[in-house]
Amino acid sequence: MELEDVVKMLEEGKVKMHELEGLLKDPNAATRARRLFLERRLGIKLNAIGSTVIDFNQVYGRNTENTIGAVQVPLGVAGPLLVKGVYANGLYYVPLATTEGALVASVNRGAKVITENGGARSIVVKDGMARAPLFRLPTATDAVDFINWINTNIDKIREVAESSSRHLRLKEIQPFINGNNAWLRLVFSTGDAMGMNMVTIASERVAQWIEGNYPKAKLITVSGNMCVDKKPNAVNFLLGRGKTVISEATVSRRYLMERFNITPEEVVNVNVRKNLLGSAYAHSYGFNAHFANIVAAMFIATGQDVAQVVESSMGITWAEVDDNGDLYVSVTLPSLEVGTVGGGTGLPTQREALQMLGVQGGGDPPGSNALKLAEIIAAAVLAGELNLLIAQHRRELGKAHERLGRAGRT
Ligand SMILES: CC(C)(COP(=O)([O-])OP(=O)([O-])OC[C@H]1O[C@@H](n2cnc3c(N)ncnc32)[C@H](O)[C@@H]1OP(=O)([O-])[O-])[C@@H](O)C(=O)NCCC(=O)NCCSC(=O)C[C@@](C)(O)CC(=O)[O-]
Numbered sequence: 019m020e021l022e023d024v025v026k027m028l029e030e031g032k033v034k035m036h037e038l039e040g041l042l043k044d045p046n047a048a049t050r051a052r053r054l055f056l057e058r059r060l061g062i063k064l065n066a067i068g069s070t071v072i073d074f075n076q077v078y079g080r081n082t083e084n085t086i087g088a089v090q091v092p093l094g095v096a097g098p099l100l101v102k103g104v105y106a107n108g109l110y111y112v113p114l115a116t117t118e119g120a121l122v123a124s125v126n127r128g129a130k131v132i133t134e135n136g137g138a139r140s141i142v143v144k145d146g147m148a149r150a151p152l153f154r155l156p157t158a159t160d161a162v163d164f165i166n167w168i169n170t171n172i173d174k175i176r177e178v179a180e181s182s183s184r185h186l187r188l189k190e191i192q193p194f195i196n197g198n199n200a201w202l203r204l205v206f207s208t209g210d211a212m213g214m215n216m217v218t219i220a221s222e223r224v225a226q227w228i229e230g231n232y233p234k235a236k237l238i239t240v241s242g243n244m245c246v247d248k249k250p251n252a253v254n255f256l257l258g259r260g261k262t263v264i265s266e267a268t269v270s271r272r273y274l275m276e277r278f279n280i281t282p283e284e285v286v287n288v289n290v291r292k293n294l295l296g297s298a299y300a301h302s303y304g305f306n307a308h309f310a311n312i313v314a315a316m317f318i319a320t321g322q323d324v325a326q327v328v329e330s331s332m333g334i335t336w337a338e339v340d341d342n343g344d345l346y347v348s349v350t351l352p353s354l355e356v357g358t359v360g361g362g363t364g365l366p367t368q369r370e371a372l373q374m375l376g377v378q379g380g381g382d383p384p385g386s387n388a389l390k391l392a393e394i395i396a397a398a399v400l401a402g403e404l405n406l407l408i409a410q411h412r413r414e415l416g417k418a419h420e421r422l423g424r425a426g427r428t
C-alpha cells in the first residue's frame with residue numbers, strides 16, 4: 019500500500035493513527051504517514067521533527083506509540099570529573115542534555131573544583147526498586163492478620179515474584195496499614211535495569227497468588243501509591259527507592275580563597291540558610307539548590323524515565339568546615355532511579371551517552387553498570403551543587419544567565 023493511500027484513509031477516518039503499523043508492516047513508514055497526515059491537517063511543516071537517527075522498528079512496541087518523529091535537545095559535556103566510587107573510578111566526561119544556558123558551564127566549573135581537589139567519593143548505600151500493591155480487608159484487625167500471614171509466607175511470595183525474571187530478586191516486604199487497607203511495599207533488586215516494568219510484572223503475579231490463597235484480601239490496585247513512583251513523597255526520602263547514593267568531596271580553604279575569594283565558612287553559610295533553612299521554611303522535599311537540573315539533564319541524555327526526576331532529584335546538600343579548616347561537602351540522593359538496560363537506554367543517542375560513561379548495557383556482574391551510573395550522577399550533582407553555592411555567594415547567578423542563558427539577544 020502506498021503512503022499516499024494510507025494518509026488518505028486517515029483523512030477519511032477509515033483507519034486510526036495507531037493502526038498504521040499493522041497496515042503498513044513498517045513502523046518507519048507508519049511514522050512518516052502520521053507526520054504527513056498531521057502536516058496537512060495542521061497546515062504546517064514538521065521537517066525538524068521528521069529529522070532523526072531513530073529507527074522506529076526499534077521503538078515500536080517498546081518505547082512510544084503513534085510516533086511522528088523525534089524531539090532533539092542540545093547535549094553539552096562537563097568534565098573531566100574525577101569520581102572515586104566503588105564502581106566508578108576515574109575521570110568522566112558527563113553528558114548533559116539541557117536548554118538552560120549556564121547549566122553545563124556551572125557543572126563544568128564544579129567538576130574542575132572537585133577534580134583539582136582530589137575528586138568526588140561516591141557510594142550507593144541502598145538499592146531497591148519498590149512497587150506497593152494495595153489490598154482491601156474487611157476490617158483493620160483483618161489487615162493486621164493479613165500482614166502476619168504475609169510474613170509467614172514470604173518464601174513462597176519470593177518464589178512467585180522471582181519466577182518472572184532472571185535478574186529480579188525480592189529483598190523485603192514493607193507493610194503499611196491504614197483503616198482496612200493494607201499496602202505491601204515490595205522491594206526488589208533489578209540488576210542493571212531501573213526496574214519498573216520488572217517489579218510491576220512481578221507484583222501482579224504476587225498479588226494474584228495472594229488473592230488465590232488469602233480470599234479475605236481483595237486487590238484494589240497493583241500500585242497503591244506507597245511505591246512511590248513519579249510523585250514527590252516522604253516514603254522514598256526515608257526508605258529509599260532505586261539507588262540511595264551519596265557523593266562527597268573536600269575542597270581546601272586555600273583553593274577556595276585563591277580561586278574564588280571565598281572561605282569554607284561562607285559556603286557553609288549559604289548552604290545552611292538557603293538549602294536547609296529556606297527549604298525547611300518552604301516545606302520543600304529538596305534541601306538542595308538544583309539537584310533536578312543535573313538529574314534531568316543526565317536522565318534525558320542517558321535514556322532514563324524523565325518523569326522519575328520528580329523523586330530522583332529529592333535530597334540534601336550538607337556542608338561543614340572539617341577538622342583541617344577545609345570545606346567538606348556532600349549530596350545525598352535517597353531515590354535515584356536509573357538503569358543501563360531497558361527503557362530508553364537502547365536508543366541510539368542515549369546508548370552513546372551511556373558509552374561515554376562506560377556503562378552501556380548489562381554490567382559484569384549484573385547490576386554493576388547501574389550502580390556505577392548512580393555514582394557518576396551523584397558526583398555530577400555534587401559538582402553542580404558546590405558550584406551554585408559558590409556562584410550565589412559571589413552573586414554570579416544573574417550575570418551568568420545574562421551572558422549564557424537568554425533568548426532573543428545577540
Ligand atoms: C557560568 C559560570 C560558570 C562562570 O564562572 P566564571 O568563573 O566567571 O567563569 P570563567 O570564564 O572564569 O571559567 C571558570 C570555569 O567555569 C567553566 N566555564 C565557564 N564558562 C564556560 C562555558 N561557556 N562553557 C563551559 N564551561 C565554562 C569552566 O570550567 C571554566 O574553567 P576553565 O575550563 O576555563 O579552566 C558561573 O558564573 C556560574 O556557575 N554561575 C551559576 C550558573 C548556574 O549554576 N546556573 C544553573 C543553575 S540555576 C537554576 O536553574 C536553579 C536555581 C538557581 O533557580 C535554583 C536555586 O538556587 O533556587
Ligand SMILES: NC(=O)C1=CN([C@@H]2O[C@H](COP(=O)(O)OP(=O)(O)OC[C@H]3O[C@@H](n4cnc5c(N)ncnc54)[C@H](OP(=O)(O)O)[C@@H]3O)[C@@H](O)[C@H]2O)C=CC1
Pocket residue numbers: 182183184185186208209210211212213214215216217218247323357359360361362379380381384385
Ligand atoms: N510498568 C510500569 O508500571 C512502569 C513502567 N515504566 C517504564 O518501565 C521501563 C523500564 O522498565 P525496566 O523493568 O527497567 O526495563 P525493561 O522492562 O525495559 O527491561 C528489563 C528487562 O531486561 C532484561 N535484562 C537483560 N539484562 C539485564 C541486566 N543486566 N539487568 C537487568 N535486567 C536485564 C530483564 O529480563 P530478565 O531478567 O528476564 O533477563 C528485564 O526483564 C521504562 O520504559 C519506564 O518508562 C515506568 C513506570 C511504570
